[in-house]
Amino acid sequence: MTSVSFLDEARELLREFPVVDGHNDLPYALREQVRYDLAARDIAVPQNAHLHTDLPRLREGGVGAQYWSVYVRSDLPDAVPATLEQIDCVRQLLARYPADLAPALTAADMEAARAEGRIASLMGAEGGHSIANSLGTLRGLYALGVRYMTLTHNDNNDWADSATDEPRAGGLTAFGRAVVREMNRLGMLVDLSHVAVTTMRDALDATSAPVIFSHSSSRAVCDHPRNIPDDVLERLPGNGGVAMVTFVPKFVLQAAVDWTAAADENLRSHGFHHLDTGEEAMKLHRAFEERNPRPVATVATVADHLDHMREVAGIDHLGIGGDYDGTAFTPDGLNDVSGYPNLVAELLERGWSPSDLAKLTWQNAVRVLGAAEDVARALQATRGPSNATIEELDG
Amino acid sequence: MADLQDELHAAAEVGTLDGLPDPFAAEPYTPVSDPDDAPLERAHAILAAHPVADGYSGLPWALRHLPWYDLELGESSVDTDVPRMREGHVGALFWSLHLPEGLAGDRAVGATLEQLDLVKTVVQAHPEGLRLAYAAGQLTDARNCGRVAVLLGPAGAAALGDSLGILRSLHALGLRALTLSGASWASGAGLTRFGEEVVREMNRLGVLADLSGASADTIRRVFAVSKAPVVFTRSAARALRPHPANLPDDLLAELGAVKGLCMVPLTAEQTGPFVRDVADHLDHVREVAGPECVALSGTYDAGTAHPQDLGDASCYPHLVAELLHRGWSEPDLALLTWGNAQRVLRTADFTARAAQQRREPSTAKIADLDG
Numbered sequence: 001m002t003s004v005s006f007l008d009e010a011r012e013l014l015r016e017f018p019v020v021d022g023h024n025d026l027p028y029a030l031r032e033q034v035r036y037d038l039a040a041r042d043i044a045v046p047q048n049a050h051l052h053t054d055l056p057r058l059r060e061g062g063v064g065a066q067y068w069s070v071y072v073r074s075d076l077p078d079a080v081p082a083t084l085e086q087i088d089c090v091r092q093l094l095a096r097y098p099a100d101l102a103p104a105l106t107a108a109d110m111e112a113a114r115a116e117g118r119i120a121s122l123m124g125a126e127g128g129h130s131i132a133n134s135l136g137t138l139r140g141l142y143a144l145g146v147r148y149m150t151l152t153h154n155d156n157n158d159w160a161d162s163a164t165d166e167p168r169a170g171g172l173t174a175f176g177r178a179v180v181r182e183m184n185r186l187g188m189l190v191d192l193s194h195v196a197v198t199t200m201r202d203a204l205d206a207t208s209a210p211v212i213f214s215h216s217s218s219r220a221v222c223d224h225p226r227n228i229p230d231d232v233l234e235r236l237p238g239n240g241g242v243a244m245v246t247f248v249p250k251f252v253l254q255a256a257v258d259w260t261a262a263a264d265e266n267l268r269s270h271g272f273h274h275l276d277t278g279e280e281a282m283k284l285h286r287a288f289e290e291r292n293p294r295p296v297a298t299v300a301t302v303a304d305h306l307d308h309m310r311e312v313a314g315i316d317h318l319g320i321g322g323d324y325d326g327t328a329f330t331p332d333g334l335n336d337v338s339g340y341p342n343l344v345a346e347l348l349e350r351g352w353s354p355s356d357l358a359k360l361t362w363q364n365a366v367r368v369l370g371a372a373e374d375v376a377r378a379l380q381a382t383r384g385p386s387n388a389t390i391e392e393l394d395g
Numbered sequence: 396m397a398d399l400q401d402e403l404h405a406a407a408e409v410g411t412l413d414g415l416p417d418p419f420a421a422e423p424y425t426p427v428s429d430p431d432d433a434p435l436e437r438a439h440a441i442l443a444a445h446p447v448a449d450g451y452s453g454l455p456w457a458l459r460h461l462p463w464y465d466l467e468l469g470e471s472s473v474d475t476d477v478p479r480m481r482e483g484h485v486g487a488l489f490w491s492l493h494l495p496e497g498l499a500g501d502r503a504v505g506a507t508l509e510q511l512d513l514v515k516t517v518v519q520a521h522p523e524g525l526r527l528a529y530a531a532g533q534l535t536d537a538r539n540c541g542r543v544a545v546l547l548g549p550a551g552a553a554a555l556g557d558s559l560g561i562l563r564s565l566h567a568l569g570l571r572a573l574t575l576s577g578a579s580w581a582s583g584a585g586l587t588r589f590g591e592e593v594v595r596e597m598n599r600l601g602v603l604a605d606l607s608g609a610s611a612d613t614i615r616r617v618f619a620v621s622k623a624p625v626v627f628t629r630s631a632a633r634a635l636r637p638h639p640a641n642l643p644d645d646l647l648a649e650l651g652a653v654k655g656l657c658m659v660p661l662t663a664e665q666t667g668p669f670v671r672d673v674a675d676h677l678d679h680v681r682e683v684a685g686p687e688c689v690a691l692s693g694t695y696d697a698g699t700a701h702p703q704d705l706g707d708a709s710c711y712p713h714l715v716a717e718l719l720h721r722g723w724s725e726p727d728l729a730l731l732t733w734g735n736a737q738r739v740l741r742t743a744d745f746t747a748r749a750a751q752q753r754r755e756p757s758t759a760k761i762a763d764l765d766g
Contacts (some may be wrong), residue, residue: 035758035760037758038758042739078556081504081556081558084504084556084558084560084561084564084565085558085560085561085564087564088560088561088567088756089560090562091563091567092563095756134508134509136508136509136510137505137508137509137512137513139515140508140511140512140568141508142565143511143512143515143568144567144568154722156685255505335698368422383518384520385512385516
């Protein structure tokens with residue numbers, strides 16, 4: 001347990017350099033729970049019973065900028081319309097809570113929001129399925145304010161392999177590389193969370209701007225496909241990108257990875273899909289959980305990842321992406337968005353300096369967006385919008 | 396300072412201010428052409444002062460399939476380019492985002508995003524000739540800068556994917572007009588409850604309701620529900636030509652009562668093969684709906700044939716000359732070409748601003764309202 005003085009110091013540091021969080025699924029939670037009836041989940045007051053996220057807890061957690069995920073499911077049709085609804089949800093949140101949430105499209109906007117004491121609000125699309133193989137649609141999302149796109153979600157799409165699907169393209173296809181190039185030209189960050197290692201490598205080869213991992217941890221510390229292997233982390237200094245450590249227990253704690261695998265296997269052995277949340281399946285799942293207590297991750301688990309990632313990628317290439325409201329379970333001490341000071345305190349105790357922590361929480365993430373803007377300006381002077389189609393490039 | 400209070404002015408009694416000029420009175424019209432000139436010469440003079448705000452251009456879909464084009468230099472494979480718009484005195488035009496039949500759901504929304512992106516790309520690529528405009532004032536600004544104002548819309552109702560959230564996102568991308576036909580909530584059977592909510596949300600945002608091609612039931616319901624003036628981007632008089640998108644006299648009269656706008660298309664199919672046929676329609680619509688409710692819609696590059704001498708965007712002076720010949724007054728022509736469209740857009744802006752004070756963004760779902 002961290003001592004009180006470290007926690008105080010952590011809060012003090014966060015006042016100066018608050019957290020930029022790379023991934024929060026509040027919009028999807030609002031979509032699923034109340035069909036965007038924002039009055040039914042007024043985040044100006046605590047929503048502990050329903051959500052990981054509300055304004056009081058964001059404040060308590062020292063959050064200064066948030067990438068709101070406009071995630072939609074990749075296994076359903078109509079991803080583009082659903083994504084527009086998600087974007088509308090974020091815009092409505094911004095209109096509803098102007099004193100706390102500041103619309104942000106650029107690194108300068110993030111700094112301005114910090115100076116005003118508001119939470120810079122950006123958008124990230126989680127999965128290339130949101131553009132339906134169209135660069136025009138990609139530009140539409142950018143025009144609506146989306147500033148990163150994760151190349152895949154849990155499923156492959158037509159032009160990129162996911163970490164959690166069978167290899168198909170072997171990374172990025174030619175059209176996938178055209179998507180990356182167009183994102184570079186626009187100034188939309190390329191997010192490599194969720195993608196296969198082959199896709200990570202292809203994207204790093206194709207991009208001319210720094211990339212991010214909006215919510216991924218280290219595969220050397222915990223062997224899960226959603227995490228980043230060391231050879232990819234080693235490329236971040238050359239690329240200038242940022243890996244934002246995630247807290248999801250089933251990705252960061254080996255015991256939880258194994259437990260989840262066993263629980264999934266248990267469901268499958270009874271003839272259910274491992275993501276089935278129907279009544280019968282949940283009953284089996286609860287019985288399994290009674291026999292096998294679920295391993296619990298802690299702040300130290302996440303700090304272990306950061307220590308290792310720092311060793312491999314360097315202090316200038318780390319960030320935080322909690323994935324709150326996008327995961328059922330969270331680590332002890334990082335239970336909701338109010339928990340970030342505990343992580344900072346843990347790192348202080350491990351000897352991280354205040355300037356290291358400023359980079360981790362704020363400066364690296366702001367730098368990477370600014371760098372993407374610089375690259376975009378340069379590219380826009382040399383080439384116009386691409387109208388490449390997947391039929392042309394991938395045949 | 397107390398002595399300033401000594402002589403308090405008595406409040407004006409009812410009637411005492413009647414001698415003051417009405418602050419809302421229309422400014423007297425200053426003629427811009429010489430009545431002794433030939434009609435074509437006068438037409439150019441009038442259009443130079445009151446350019447055409449054109450209600451419908453099919454250019455986005457036409458350009459989508461051209462490998463290369465330069466609208467500023469001139470582009471013979473389409474009917475609309477900057478030199479011809481300048482020759483025809485086009486000051487503003489709506490660029491249609493309509494899609495071919497059969498695109499629905501994901502594909503309609505995605506294709507509409509692509510169309511919006513294409514229009515923005517085209518306008519950016521022709522900065523000397525074109526400028527995007529999102530509100531009435533920006534039309535005038537573009538005009539004052541010597542640019543043709545491009546308005547985004549109308550899009551088809553299918554572009555909404557039955558979701559008000561998508562409507563708001565499309566509005567954020569610049570969409571300013573939506574055609575209320577071709578969706579389950581705005582069909583031949585009329586406007587459903589969700590359809591009414593769509594209209595109210597359009598009013599709140601400032602998206603014009605386009606009713607060309609809508610059913611009579613839908614049209615009447617929108618007349619009743621909409622707080623902002625509605626437009627028909629491509630409708631002529633059915634009394635003269637029985638085309639389904641043309642308006643019968645009773646609807647034209649009702650349109651006049653709600654001060655909407657009937658934008659008469661220059662197509663052989665809807666108005667007839669000659670300039671005089673188009674003029675007949677304009678005469679008729681002006682007669683029935685009123686001079687404040689009639690405007691022009693070139694409907695170029697939309698795949699339809701045009702009347703003789705009205706083959707492309709440069710031909711408006713011919714039409715105005717014909718109308719002058721028929722005795723249209725200059726003020727009425729100014730309304731026809733520019734003034735009425737300005738008024739409708741401006742009213743839509745005001746309505747939106749007022750509605751935003753009163754109404755939250757609607758969270759209504761089609762499943763809840765139309766079950």
